[in-house]
Amino acid sequence: MNTMNKLKLSGLAGALLVALFSAQAHAAKPGYVVDQSTDAVTRNSYGECWKTTYFDKANGLAECGDAVAAAPKAVAPTVSKERIALSAKVLFGFNKANLRPQAKAELDPVVAKIKQHGANLQGVVVEGHTDYLGSDKYNQKLSESRANTVKSYFVANGIPADKVTAVGKGETETKMTETCKAKKLSYAKLKDCLEPDRRVEVEITGVQAAK
Known part of the structure; x- marks a missing residue:
């Protein structure tokens, strides 16, 4: 295998790993833009979490202030x-x-x-x-x-x-x-x-x- 083919295969493997990590991060934090290198939610200059068009309040993160508060449990008399x-x-x-x-x-x-x-x-x-x-x-x-x-x-x-x-x-x-x-x-x-x-x-x- 010549040097050019090796470089192509190496680049392809790297791209697959990046895609895999990105998919995992997206699955763990759906609806948010995630930094692939740190798995942290990307924030804007105001410290606010960036959301994608797939953001759903039901999957909101507490760290972003988007978590839906749990309904208080009814207490029987x-x-x-x-x-x-x-x-x-x-x-x-x-x-x-x-x-x-x-x-x-x-x-x-x-x-x-x-x-x-x-x-x-x-x-x-x-x-x-x-x-x-x-x-x-x-x-x-x-x-x-x-x-x-x-x-x-x-x-x-x-x-x-x-x-x-x-x-x-x-x-x-x-x-x-x-x-x-x-x-x-x-x-x-x-x-x-x-x-x-x-x-x-x-x-x-x-x-x-x-x-």
Whole structure:
């Protein structure tokens, strides 16, 4: 191979390398004029990045002040739930669904706690629970009546009626049945042992909007 051919091949190889580096730079920084020797974006006398006709804001570079700001992530509101258990012995007489005079002292603090949520109150669920003594049907009805009685008290004391739901659970969620049965107690003592099952539970749900 003569000297002239070698020079031609050398020049061709150099041109191919330059084209390759230029293509890579363009692929890495599309839409900008890139200095092939430094791979840096060429700037004008004002320090501004030179753009080509293929410039797309979506591919903008932060170093040129063209990057599209990421949309802020939506923050979900914070939901809070608080559950309060009230003894039915304090609120009602045995097998009764009307409130005793001393029930006010137990229910008023709950009313105050509900009102603290203000417009952020999502809802209040009042659950009535009984022990296993008596028939399922009787206990279900008694639990519903007691839950509705507490709901009525809340509404009468300023809690929006559409925010309060009354639910009767009957004897479906007893906690002391097996323990008390195993003790083989007299009826009077069995009734005392089962007292934790005779209760009203209040669940308060509020939401705090994200800042």
